[in-house]
Amino acid sequence: xxxxxxxxxxxxxxxxxxxxxxxxxxxxxxxxxxxxxxxxxxxxxxxxxxxxxxxxxxxxxxxxxxxxxxxxxxxxxxxxxxxxxxxxxxxxxxxxxxxxxxxxxxxxxxxxxxxxxxxxxxxxxxxxxxxxxxxxxxxxxxxxxxxxxxxxxxxxxxxxxxxxxxxxxxxxxxxxxxxxxxxxxxxxxxxxxxxxxxxxxxxxxxxxxxxxxxxxxxxxxxxxxxxxxxxxxxxxxxxxxxxxxxxxxxxxxxxxxxxxxxxxxxxxxxxxxxxxxxxxxxxxxxxxxxxxxxxxxxxxxxxxxxxxxxxxxxxxxxxxxxxxxxxxxxxxxxxxxxxxxxxxxxxxxxxx
Amino acid sequence: xxxxxxxxxxxxxxxxxxxxxxxxxxxxxxxxxxxxxxxxxxxxxxxxxxxxxxxxxxxxxxxxxxxxxxxxxxxxxxxxxxxxxxxxxxxxxxxxxxxxxxxxxxxxxxxxxxxxxxxxxxxxxxxxxxxxxxxxxxxxxxxxxxxxxxxxxxxxxxxxxxxxxxxxxxxxxxxxxxxxxxxxxxxxxxxxxxxxxxxxxxxxxxxxxxxxxxxxxxxxxxxxxxxxxxxxxxxxxxxxxxxxxxxxxxxxxxxxxxxxxxxxxxxxxxxxxxxxxxxxxxxxxxxxxxxxxxxxxxxxxxxxxxxxxxxxxxxxxxxxxxxxxxxxxxxxxxxxxxxxxxxxxxxxxxxx
Numbered sequence: 001x002x003x004x005x006x007x008x009x010x011x012x013x014x015x016x017x018x019x020x021x022x023x024x025x026x027x028x029x030x031x032x033x034x035x036x037x038x039x040x041x042x043x044x045x046x047x048x049x050x051x052x053x054x055x056x057x058x059x060x061x062x063x064x065x066x067x068x069x070x071x072x073x074x075x076x077x078x079x080x081x082x083x084x085x086x087x088x089x090x091x092x093x094x095x096x097x098x099x100x101x102x103x104x105x106x107x108x109x110x111x112x113x114x115x116x117x118x119x120x121x122x123x124x125x126x127x128x129x130x131x132x133x134x135x136x137x138x139x140x141x142x143x144x145x146x147x148x149x150x151x152x153x154x155x156x157x158x159x160x161x162x163x164x165x166x167x168x169x170x171x172x173x174x175x176x177x178x179x180x181x182x183x184x185x186x187x188x189x190x191x192x193x194x195x196x197x198x199x200x201x202x203x204x205x206x207x208x209x210x211x212x213x214x215x216x217x218x219x220x221x222x223x224x225x226x227x228x229x230x231x232x233x234x235x236x237x238x239x240x241x242x243x244x245x246x247x248x249x250x251x252x253x254x255x256x257x258x259x260x261x262x263x264x265x266x267x268x269x270x271x272x273x274x275x276x277x278x279x280x281x282x283x284x285x286x287x288x289x290x291x292x293x294x295x296x297x298x299x300x301x302x303x304x305x306x307x308x309x310x311x312x313x314x315x316x317x318x319x320x321x322x323x324x325x326x327x328x329x330x331x332x333x334x335x336x337x338x339x340x341x342x343x344x345x346x347x348x349x350x351x352x
Numbered sequence: 353x354x355x356x357x358x359x360x361x362x363x364x365x366x367x368x369x370x371x372x373x374x375x376x377x378x379x380x381x382x383x384x385x386x387x388x389x390x391x392x393x394x395x396x397x398x399x400x401x402x403x404x405x406x407x408x409x410x411x412x413x414x415x416x417x418x419x420x421x422x423x424x425x426x427x428x429x430x431x432x433x434x435x436x437x438x439x440x441x442x443x444x445x446x447x448x449x450x451x452x453x454x455x456x457x458x459x460x461x462x463x464x465x466x467x468x469x470x471x472x473x474x475x476x477x478x479x480x481x482x483x484x485x486x487x488x489x490x491x492x493x494x495x496x497x498x499x500x501x502x503x504x505x506x507x508x509x510x511x512x513x514x515x516x517x518x519x520x521x522x523x524x525x526x527x528x529x530x531x532x533x534x535x536x537x538x539x540x541x542x543x544x545x546x547x548x549x550x551x552x553x554x555x556x557x558x559x560x561x562x563x564x565x566x567x568x569x570x571x572x573x574x575x576x577x578x579x580x581x582x583x584x585x586x587x588x589x590x591x592x593x594x595x596x597x598x599x600x601x602x603x604x605x606x607x608x609x610x611x612x613x614x615x616x617x618x619x620x621x622x623x624x625x626x627x628x629x630x631x632x633x634x635x636x637x638x639x640x641x642x643x644x645x646x647x648x649x650x651x652x653x654x655x656x657x658x659x660x661x662x663x664x665x666x667x668x669x670x671x672x673x674x675x676x677x678x679x680x681x682x683x684x685x686x687x688x689x690x691x692x693x694x695x696x697x698x699x700x701x702x703x704x
Contacts, residue, residue, distance in 0.1 A: 059365045088689045090369020109366035338689075 001334040005277060006288045007296035011269050015236070016335045018150035022091040022325065024057060025156045026050035027099035027219040028119035029127065032160035036191050039075065040159040040183045040323065047102045047119075050157035053079040053324050054096050054105035057086065063106040074311050075183075075319040076351060078273075078326035082155070084346040085329035089336040092149045097141075099134070099219040113141070115223075123167050123199035123216045131213035131222050138223035142230020151236035153332065154227070155325025156220050156244060163192055164218040165247035167199040171212040172254045174290050181243040181282035185318035209254050217251075220244070225251035233264035240325030242276035246287035246297075253291045263293065270297040273327035275315055300330035306344045311351060353686045357629060358640045359648035363621050367588070368687045370502035374443040374677065376409060377508045378402035379451035379571040380471035381479065384512035388543050391427065392511040392535045392675065399454045399471075402509035405431040405676050406448050406457035409438065415458040426663050427535075427671040428703060430625075430678035434507070436698040437681035441688040444501045449493075451486070451571040465493070467575075475519050475551035475568045483565035483574050490575035494582020503588035505684065506579070507677025508572050508596060515544055516570040517599035519551040523564040524606045526642050533595040533634035537670035561606050569603075572596070577603035585616035592677030594628035598639035605643045615645065622649040625679035627667055652682035658696045663703060 002012050032038050032046045041049035045065065052062040056079045086094075094110055100117040115137045121128040145152075158164070166180035182192065199216040207215070213222050224239070225248050231237060239245035249270070256263055276284055277299040288297050304312040314320065333343055354364050384390050384398045393401035397417065404414040408431045438446075446462055452469040467489045473480040497504075510516070518532035534544065551568040559567070565574050576591070577600050583589060591597035601622070608615055628636055629651040640649050656664040666672065685695055 059360075059362055061361075086368065090688060092369050108360065108362035110362070 001301050001340070002298050002331045003301050005285050005297040005299055007294065009298070011296045012271070012298050012331065012335070015151055019092045020151050020153050020332055021093040021095065021147055021149040022153045022155065023095050023097055024054060024324065025097040025099055025154060025220045025224060026054055026101055027117070027158050028102050029158065029160060029164055029218040030119065030122040031124065031164055031195065033122065034124065034160070034191060034195055036188050037163060037195060038160040038183055039319070046159045049077070049159045051101055051103045051105045053077060053157040055107055057083055057324060058094055058107050058110045064103055075314045076311050078320055078323040079157070080347055080350050081326040082324045082329040084343055084350055085333040085338070088338045088342055088346055089333050091153070091332070097223070099223050117219050120218050123164055124195045126202060126215055127164070127217060129214045129217060129219060129222065131210040131217065134219050134222045135210070135226040138226025139230040142227040142232070145231065145235070147235045151238060153238050153240045153325055153328050154224065155240035155328065157324050158218055158220045158244070161218060161220060161244045163195055164216065165221060165244040167196045167216040168213065168221055169247045169250050169287070170196065170200055171203050171216045172209065172250060174250055176287060176290060179243065179283040179286050181276055181279055181284070181321060183320055187281055209258060213251070221248050221251060224248035225255065228252050228268065229255070229263065233267045236267040238328050239268070239270040240328030242272040242284055242322045242327070243282055243287055245270050246284055249291055249293060249295060250287070253293055257292070265293050265295055268295055270295055271328040271331050272299050273322045273330070274299050274301055274303055275318060275321040276327065279318060279321065298331065300327050300334060302330045302334070302340055302343065304344065306341055307348060309348050309351060312347065353653050353692070354650050354683045355653050357637050357649040357651055359646065363648045364623070364650050364683070364687070367503055371444045372503050372505050372684055373445040373447070373499055373501045374505045374507065375447050375449055376406060376676065377449040377451055377506060377572045377576060378406055378453055379469070379510050380454050381510065381512060381516055381570040382471065382474040383476065383516055383547065385474065386476065386512070386543060386547055388540050389515060389547060390512040390535055391671070398511045401429065401511045403453055403455045403457045405429060405509040407459055409435055409676060410446055410459050410462045416455055427666045428663055430672055430675040431509070432699055432702050433678040434676045434681040436695055436702055437685040437690070440690045440694055440698055441685050443505070443684070449575070451575050469571050472570050475516055476547045478554060478567055479516070479569055481566045481569060481571060481574065483562040483569065486571050486574040487562070487578040490578025491582040494579040494584070497583065497587070499587045503590060505590050505592045505677055505680050506576065507592035507680065509676050510570055510572045510596070513570060513572065513596045515547055516568065517573060517596040519548045519568040520565065520573055521599050521602050521639070522548065522552055523555050523568045524561065524602060526602055528639060528642060531595065531635040531639050533628055533631055533636070533673060535672055535675070539633055561610060565603070573600050573603060576600035577607065580604050580620065581607070581615065585619045588619040590680050591620070591622040592680030593622070594624040594636050594674045594679070595634055595639055597622050598636055601643055601645060601647060602639070605645055609644070617645050617647055620647055622647055623680040623683050624651050625674045625682070626651050626653055626655055627670060627673040628679065631670060631673065650683065652679050652686060654682045654686070654692055654695065656696065658693055659700060661700050661703060664699065
């Protein structure tokens with residue numbers, strides 16, 4: 001039920017029945033305000049999506065808006081999938097990493113880490129991130145994070161994050177054009193490419209890694225790269241996402257190369273959805289293979305074939321695809337004895 | 353599946369997937385010997401109910417009597433519901449607090465705390481409790497209790513405990529007539545009211561809180577009030593019960609008021625059954641709102657609609673309602689991915 005993209009299945013099989021801490025890294029980039037660039041939320045209120053995802057995942061309700069985030073076509077947020085997994089087989093612990101939200105989630109009790117990071121700018125002008133500061137905060141958090149469970153699932157909710165990820169990997173000179181996913185089935189390539197081109201035009205050859213990240217990246221990517229290096233293979237961690245998480249790994253790779261450093265990666269893996277894996281318009285496997293680091297990568301073999309719900313069926317057609325750790329959460333449920341049928345029913349029940 | 357009575361759902365959502373220590377506070381009050389005042393047990397042997405509940409919850413069998421406690425109408429003890437939850441999703445730890453049993457449960461291995469407290473008297477004459485002693489024992493236990501799990505579920509089994517709770521809250525001058533629940537659907541108000549009136553007639557205006565408790569309360573209520581103050585918000589605790597637990601909170605409130613003290617209550621909540629919440633003859637919400645302390649309170653949205661068992665259906669008609677932490681135990685199971693259907697089946701299977 002969980003299949004390998006790269007590497008062997010030993011790592012993920014070892015996690016069968018194990019307990020997990022779920023970390024949700026959330027941030028805003030003004031890139032998401034570009035009209036038509038993402039369908040991860042309500043037009044004009046895209047910036048609220050990570051806030052609402054945080055509320056819905058932890059407490060089962062959206063509090064900073066009346067109704068749960070839906071895209072214009074009515075593709076429900078992947079937070080539904082993650083929440084369903086949590087209802088059927090609860091994560092032992094959920095914590096929120098606020099990496100620059102415009103609106104803080106209205107949630108009590110659940111630990112929320114505030115890193116005093118601001119929402120980043122639109123990359124088509126300048127993201128304007130203090131990349132070294134964000135990176136160091138990730139590094140520090142990773143070095144000091146004490147996981148009380150068997151492993152960490154690190155998920156993200158960053159609207160237009162695939163666009164900033166594509167710009168980031170290209171700015172770091174990876175040959176990865178066309179390799180990045182999108183929340184759209186029919187990717188609005190004009191807007192997207194224009195944004196990325198505009199972002200890349202700000203890069204000078206003399207810019208070092210952190211200057212480049214400052215201009216075209218987003219907080220989640222930079223923080224995650226720091227977090228991975230800070231953890232330094234001391235805890236098992238699943239990067240819960242698709243091409244964005246693959247980009248964070250490319251940042252790690254670039255930094256290590258520059259520092260001529262080495263990182264053990266036996267405790268590091270990536271897990272995404274089948275929709276990302278099968279997407280013909282992106283190439284998660286290609287992105288992982290551009291990396292010098294060997295990372296086990298997986299996808300949850302889950303789709304909505306057993307559902308007759310039209311909104312969910314859109315996932316099978318290639319809309320939304322991933323987010324809020326949906327792929328790793330489905331894998332977590334499957335690894336704990338929950339069936340595809342149970343997951344399908346629970347997700348349907350959340351749509352009401 | 354778990355709904356709020358008072359407050360928000362963040363506290364209970366935070367406990368999703370978390371581990372719990374189950375403490376069962378058991379005691380006898382001779383009030384239960386008044387004919388017809390309770391249906392929590394076998395007539396003439398009502399005093400055995402908390403003993404049998406302790407045995408059945410921990411070991412799955414009653415040892416101090418031939419068959420599991422049944423009321424004349426055949427309403428099975430709510431210990432069945434708690435045991436079913438424990439079978440489907442075991443509590444990490446169960447301990448028994450013997451707060452004055454006439455017959456000690458025949459149970460090995462499970463930690464039983466003996467506090468050298470005697471069964472209390474019939475409140476229609478005098479309960480005759482050393483209230484300060486019982487309170488201090490609760491306080492001390494709370495101060496020193498080390499919870500190895502994420503939270504504590506504190507449950508009770510005290511036959512005729514709703515009658516002593518009503519008398520207690522009235523004796524402390526709360527305006528709560530008609531707010532207390534009963535194990536009966538058709539409450540035997542004559543007997544009950546006569547008992548309460550008789551109890552209250554012993555109270556003099558000059559009596560302080562502890563004198564009043566000594567006369568009309570029961571050991572569980574007084575101990576629990578001490579326990580809550582002793583814990584002092586240092587561990588998360590769910591008071592597993594309905595109007596009796598609400599009464600324990602009113603005792604805490606009265607003591608704090610008199611001492612002009614303050615108590616943080618962010619880690620304190622109450623959880624009961626849907627039958628108590630929906631009971632038209634009592635008012636759990638009203639009781640909680642009489643309290644100056646803000647306490648999150650919930651009920652498990654569970655009933656026997658999915659069962660065809662006649663004995664269990666009596667719960668839906670309003671018999672029994674709560675006890676042995678049934679509401680919080682159902683919530684605990686639901687919070688750990690157990691479905692209503694699984695619970696129903698397991699409870700049915702326990703009836704044989």
